[in-house]
Each structure stands twice: as structure tokens, then as C-alpha cells.
Amino acid sequence: MKQQLKIAVCIKQVPDTNQIKWTQNNTIDRTNMDSIINLCDEYALEMAFNIKEAYKDKQTQISVFSMGPYKACEILKYALALGCDNAYLITDKVFLGSDSYITSKILAQAIKYVFQDEFDLVICGQFASDGDTAQTGVGIAVNLNIPVVTYISSLIEVNDDSIVVQQNFEDSFNIVKLPLKSLMCVINNNCKLRNPNVLGYMLSQRKDIKILTANDLGFERNQVGLQGSPTYVYNAYRYKEDNNREKKIYSGLSSNESSKIILKEVQKLFDYYED
Amino acid sequence: MNDILIFGELSISNKLRPCVFQLLTKANHLKNKLNDSKLKLLVLCPNNSNFDEMNSELKCYNIDEIIFAINDNFKEFNSDYYCLCIKEIVQEINPKIFLIGGTNIGRTIAPMISNSLHTGLTADCIELDINDEKNLSATRPTFGGELMATIWSKTYPQMATVRENVFKLEKWEENDPHIIFKDYDFQEYKSKISLIKLIKREINSDLSNARIILSGGMGLKNKEGFTKLENLANIMGAQIGATRLAVEAGFASSNIQIGQTGQSVAADLYIAFGISGAIQHLCGIKNCKKIIAVNNDPNAPIFNHCDIGIVDDAFAIIKELEKLLLLKTV
Numbered sequence: 088m089k090q091q092l093k094i095a096v097c098i099k100q101v102p103d104t105n106q107i108k109w110t111q112n113n114t115i116d117r118t119n120m121d122s123i124i125n126l127c128d129e130y131a132l133e134m135a136f137n138i139k140e141a142y143k144d145k146q147t148q149i150s151v152f153s154m155g156p157y158k159a160c161e162i163l164k165y166a167l168a169l170g171c172d173n174a175y176l177i178t179d180k181v182f183l184g185s186d187s188y189i190t191s192k193i194l195a196q197a198i199k200y201v202f203q204d205e206f207d208l209v210i211c212g213q214f215a216s217d218g219d220t221a222q223t224g225v226g227i228a229v230n231l232n233i234p235v236v237t238y239i240s241s242l243i244e245v246n247d248d249s250i251v252v253q254q255n256f257e258d259s260f261n262i263v264k265l266p267l268k269s270l271m272c273v274i275n276n277n278c279k280l281r282n283p284n285v286l287g288y289m290l291s292q293r294k295d296i297k298i299l300t301a302n303d304l305g306f307e308r309n310q311v312g313l314q315g316s317p318t319y320v321y322n323a324y325r326y327k328e329d330n331n332r333e334k335k336i337y338s339g340l341s342s343n344e345s346s347k348i349i350l351k352e353v354q355k356l357f358d359y360y361e362d
Numbered sequence: 363m364n365d366i367l368i369f370g371e372l373s374i375s376n377k378l379r380p381c382v383f384q385l386l387t388k389a390n391h392l393k394n395k396l397n398d399s400k401l402k403l404l405v406l407c408p409n410n411s412n413f414d415e416m417n418s419e420l421k422c423y424n425i426d427e428i429i430f431a432i433n434d435n436f437k438e439f440n441s442d443y444y445c446l447c448i449k450e451i452v453q454e455i456n457p458k459i460f461l462i463g464g465t466n467i468g469r470t471i472a473p474m475i476s477n478s479l480h481t482g483l484t485a486d487c488i489e490l491d492i493n494d495e496k497n498l499s500a501t502r503p504t505f506g507g508e509l510m511a512t513i514w515s516k517t518y519p520q521m522a523t524v525r526e527n528v529f530k531l532e533k534w535e536e537n538d539p540h541i542i543f544k545d546y547d548f549q550e551y552k553s554k555i556s557l558i559k560l561i562k563r564e565i566n567s568d569l570s571n572a573r574i575i576l577s578g579g580m581g582l583k584n585k586e587g588f589t590k591l592e593n594l595a596n597i598m599g600a601q602i603g604a605t606r607l608a609v610e611a612g613f614a615s616s617n618i619q620i621g622q623t624g625q626s627v628a629a630d631l632y633i634a635f636g637i638s639g640a641i642q643h644l645c646g647i648k649n650c651k652k653i654i655a656v657n658n659d660p661n662a663p664i665f666n667h668c669d670i671g672i673v674d675d676a677f678a679i680i681k682e683l684e685k686l687l688l689l690k691t692v
């Protein structure tokens with residue numbers, strides 16, 4: 088039995104969509120928008136800690152990776168304070184504009200660079216709230232040539248060389264066994280998340296965040312970023328307001344009056360259904 | 363090399379999913395804009411499948427070729443077996459465009475295939491078209507909910523996923539597609555992933571046929587807010603929906619999320635309570651006949667996309683509606 092377990096967790100910093108304020112012309116007021124750790128990635132970290140705790144006899148080491156600007160150190164520090172052992176920031180100007188295909192390649196390369204072949208699990212959030220392509224985790228698995236299980240909601244049990252999890256699909260809950268050396272994509276299951284404690288915070292102050300650049304990972308400028316990405320945004324345009332809609336707006340009515348307007352519409356439908 | 367390939371996903375009861383027919387419909391329109399293009403469908407299925415039933419369901423979509431890849435490992439979903447087989451067949455067919463439904467399975471295999479074939483993939487598109495260069499042009503909202511982005515791909519096949527019910531269904535005159543049965547052989551290969559147990563989900567959260575939907579957003583504040591909305595829905599005989607933020611906050615279950623990355627709905631009446639109206643949400647409700655929005659912020663974008671807007675507190679309206687409805691029935 089192997090005594091060591093090495094887990095890599097990939098996390099992303101995203102704008103806090105909970106704080107969106109709209110200006111009068113329906114554009115987003117970006118002035119006070121904060122950045123936070125992507126929600127699914129919090130559950131990915133939680134999963135890593137659950138696995139560590141379940142493997143009582145193994146010595147588990149959790150390393151966290153994030154690709155992004157220097158500001159993303161904030162979430163890496165947070166992960167360290169939660170109890171992760173190592174943190175890596177993958178950052179380089181030439182990475183800018185990478186699509187999810189290239190992002191997967193870069194993250195996979197970083198994992199190979201740090202561990203060579205010596206790791207047991209990679210855990211990612213299922214999707215990021217800002218792009219929601221849900222491609223990066225799966226792409227990392229393909230690049231590392233390891234099996235992948237998606238939409239994981241919880242850990243069921245750990246065995247010597249495998250893990251059993253619950254996977255949530257539209258029509259079914261699947262209980263799936265995956266081998267050690269595989270990649271897990273984790274969803275938000277609304278379980279209680281741990282918070283950093285004082286001790287964790289103090290210990291994390293002593294840990295460095297290691298920086299990995301394109302050069303470290305052996306990428307040429309034209310292999311990554313906008314240039315290396317197979318997809319690109321051809322154009323972007325404003326979503327047209329819906330001119331087929333009546334847009335009758337009532338303000339200043341009493342709630343009773345407004346409710347009657349709504350009920351009239353409901354009633355119209357029922358009359359129509361009865362005919 | 364101008365062909366369009368569609369992935370024919372099966373549900374757990376081994377029937378073709380609705381998204382397959384919706385993608386076939388859209389593919390017909392794309393095919394008309396390409397020269398010398400064939401429409402092909404790939405279905406992975408176990409030996410005892412009901413091929414006759416599938417073939418008769420597939421008669422009215424102008425399909426040129428249906429490939430049934432057959433192996434008992436396809437009895438249930440396994441990403442390894444699926445990916446290995448799909449990858450090989452895609453390489454054989456060498457299509458220009460490869461479209462997959464944005465289901466849990468589709469969103470798992472699409473990136474596996476795109477990464478192993480080194481080609482681009484655009485997820486959760488809400489529109490697909492052919493551009494002047496005779497390539498796929500895929501549109502999806504961008505972050506922030508203000509802009510739509512049209513995405514092109516430099517590599518082939520050009521891949522995209524589209525959620526269920528985003529595209530409408532059309533039918534064409536019956537035709538006789540060329541049918542290929544292919545016994546797929548995994549030889550020595552054995553996946554290291556295994557399904558121990560499958561538990562069918564009983565709750566029907568499909569909102570595609572719902573006639574009245576009461577939908578809640580962050581304006582409902584918490585889980586209790588959604589309970590209030592649910593009560594009202596019960597009295598009214600309506601179903602409930604939610605925004606992604608409300609789902610992420612744990613107020614509502616993810617299978618009732620409406621929008622680009624949730625369900626697309628076409629209700630007769632859609633009433634939005636405390637929903638701001640981001641594009642990602644709006645593109646899931648654009649086929650609703652009538653939209654009523656209740657929001658206490660007169661600047662909320664949803665007021666530009668509704669038929670009736672009420673500037674008021676969502677809870678005051680919910681309470682009042684409940685009162686009026688209960689009074690009426692006694």
C-alpha cells in the first residue's frame with residue numbers, strides 16, 4: 088500500500104456576480120466589483136480535505152494551482168489558510184486570452200512540471216461562474232491521460248486504490264468508482280464549507296506561493312494565449328431589447344392593485360385553457 | 363469534409379433525447395448553407411437496442427447517414443468507452459462540424475473529444491450559423507450579462523454544445539437514411555471507471571412543457587423566500603424556476619435553473635420575482651408568450667424584456683397574490 092497521497096486542486100478567481108449593480112443604461116457598474124474564489128472550486132477544496140480525512144493511514148499532501156494574474160494570489164493564500172500544503176500561481180503575459188482548450192494544456196503542463204508523474208488525484212470545480220464552459224477540468228484529464236468523472240456531488244468511501252463518489256446527472260444519481268490517478272470535477276452540493284482558522288492562517292503566512300511562467304512550462308509565445316487558442320471571439324454585440332414585448336411598466340401602484348393586474352393575466356390563461 | 367455530424371445521445375431508458383432532434387433540425391439549416399454537405403448521426407448503443415424504433419423516429423430529418431456503434435459497454439455511460447469510440451469514428455468521418463447536446467453526458471464527452479482531437483469547442487451556444495467563409499459561427503452570451511459573443515474556430519471539426527430545448531423542432535419529408543451498423547471492438551481495453559449503482563431521479567423537473575412558471579432570483583433573499591414562491595405556485599397550479607445565482611446560493615435546486623446554462627422554457631406565462639434580467643437568464647425565457655417582472659429596482663434590465671413590469675417588493679406581491687387567490691376559491 089502506498090503511504091503517500093498527492094492531490095492537486097485547480098482553482099480560479101472570478102468576479103463576484105453577487106454584487107452586480109446596474110446603471111441606468113443597463114450596463115454593469117464595474118467600479119466596486121470584488122474578485123472571489125469560484126464557487127465550485129470551494130467545493131473542490133472541500134472534497135480534497137474530505138479525502139485527506141478519509142484516508143487516515145495515508146500521508147496526504149494537497150497542492151493548489153491557479154492560473155491568472157498576480158491578484159489570484161489572494162485565493163491561493165486562502166487555500167493555504169484552509170490547510171493546503173503548497174500553492175502555485177501560473178502566470179504570464181503570454182497566457183492572456185487563452186481559451187479553455189489552451190488553459191487545460193497549461194494547467195496540465197504545470198501539474199506535470201511539479202509532480203512529474205507522481206500524483207494520485209486532480210480535483211477541479213465542474214465549471215467557473217464567469218465562463219461556465221465546463222471544459223477545463225475535463226481537458227486537463229485528457230492532457231494528463233487519466234480518467235475523469237464529472238458532476239461529482241459527494242464522497243462515498245475511499246479504498247486503497249480507488250474512490251467511490253456520487254455523480255448527479257439530470258435523470259439519475261450514479262454511484263461511480265474511480266481509480267487513484269484520475270481527475271474529479273466537483274459541483275456545488277450546498278454542504279457546509281470549512282473556514283480558515285487562526286492556526287491555519289498563521290501557518291499559511293510561512294508558506295510561499297511558487298510562480299510558474301510560460302518559460303518554466305516550456306511554452307512558446309505562439310502556442311498559448313490568443314494565438315494558440317483554436318477558438319476566438321469574432322465579434323461581440325449588445326443583446327437587443329425585445330421589441331415584441333409590450334413593456335408596460337407600473338410603478339407607484341399599491342401591491343393590491345399590481346397583484347390584480349397579474350391575476351388578470353392568470354385568469355385569461357385559465358379561461359383560454361377551459362375553452 | 364463539409365459534413366455535419368450530430369451526437370445521438372440516449373437517455374437512461376435508451377431513447378434518443380429531445381436535444382438530438384433539435385440539433386438535427388438546426389443542422390438542416392446549416393447544411394443548406396454549405397456545399398455538398400452530408401448530415402450524419404452517430405448513436406452509441408448496446409446490442410439489444412430498439413433500432414427500428416429509433417429509425418422510425420429519425421425519418422423526418424433529412425439525415426444522410428446513421429451510424430449505430432454497438433457494444434455492450436454502452437449500456438450505461440462511461441466516459442472512457444464513449445470517448446474512445448466517438449474519437450475514432452469522428453476521425454474516420456472527418457466532419458466539418460460536430461454538434462453535441464449540452465446535457466451532463468454531452469458536456470462531459472465534448473471537451474474530451476475536442477481535447478483529444480486538438481480542436482476548439484464552444485459550450486452552451488444559443489445560436490448557430492454558417493458564416494461567409496462557410497464555417498461554423500457560434501453565439502453565446504459573455505460574462506456580465508450585457509454582451510453576446512460570436513465565436514469562430516480555426517480548427518476542424520468545429521465543435522459546439524447546445525442545451526436541450528434551445529432550438530425548436532421542425533420536420534421534413536420522410537427519407538431513407540443510409541444505415542451503418544458497426545460492432546465496435548474495444549479489444550483488450552478496459553476502463554478503470556465503473557458504475558456501481560444507478561438511482562433514477564424521480565422528481566420531474568422538466569419545465570419545457572410548463573404553462574405557468576413562477577421564477578425567483580436573488581430578490582427572494584433566502585430559502586424561505588423560495589418556499590413562499592412555492593406555496594403560491596401550488597395555489598396557482600404553476601411550476602417554479604430559478605436563476606443561477608439563486609441556485610448557487612442554495613435557495614433552489616439546480617435542476618430548476620432557467621437560462622443559458624439551465625433549462626430553456628416556453629411557458630404561456632412567466633412571472634419573474636426579484637430577477638435582474640441578465641442575458642444568460644433572458645435567453646432561456648425568450649420563447650415564453652407573456653413575461654411579467656416584479657422587481658423593486660426600476661433600472662433592472664428585465665423591464666426592457668417583459669410585457670408587464672411591476673416596480674414593487676416581490677414579497678408584498680407574493681403575499682397579495684396568495685390572499686387574492688385564496689379569497690377567490692372559497
Ligand SMILES: Cc1cc2nc3c(=O)[nH]c(=O)nc-3n(C[C@H](O)[C@H](O)[C@H](O)COP(=O)(O)OP(=O)(O)OC[C@H]3O[C@@H](n4cnc5c(N)ncnc54)[C@H](O)[C@@H]3O)c2cc1C
Pocket residue numbers: 104105107216217218219220504505506507578579580581582604605606607608619620621622623624625635636637638639640641642643646656657658659662674675676677
Ligand atoms: C457563463 C454564464 C452562464 C450563466 N447561466 C445562467 C443561467 O443559465 N441562468 C441564469 O439565471 N443566470 C445565468 N448566469 C448568471 C447571470 O449572468 C446572472 O448573474 C443571474 O441571472 C442573476 O440572477 P438574479 O437575477 O437572481 O440576481 P441579481 O442579478 O442579483 O438580481 C436580483 C434582483 O432582485 C431585485 N430585488 C432585490 N430585492 C428585491 C425585492 N425585495 N423585491 C423585488 N425585487 C428585488 C434586485 O433589484 C435585482 O434586480 C450565467 C452567467 C454566466 C457568466
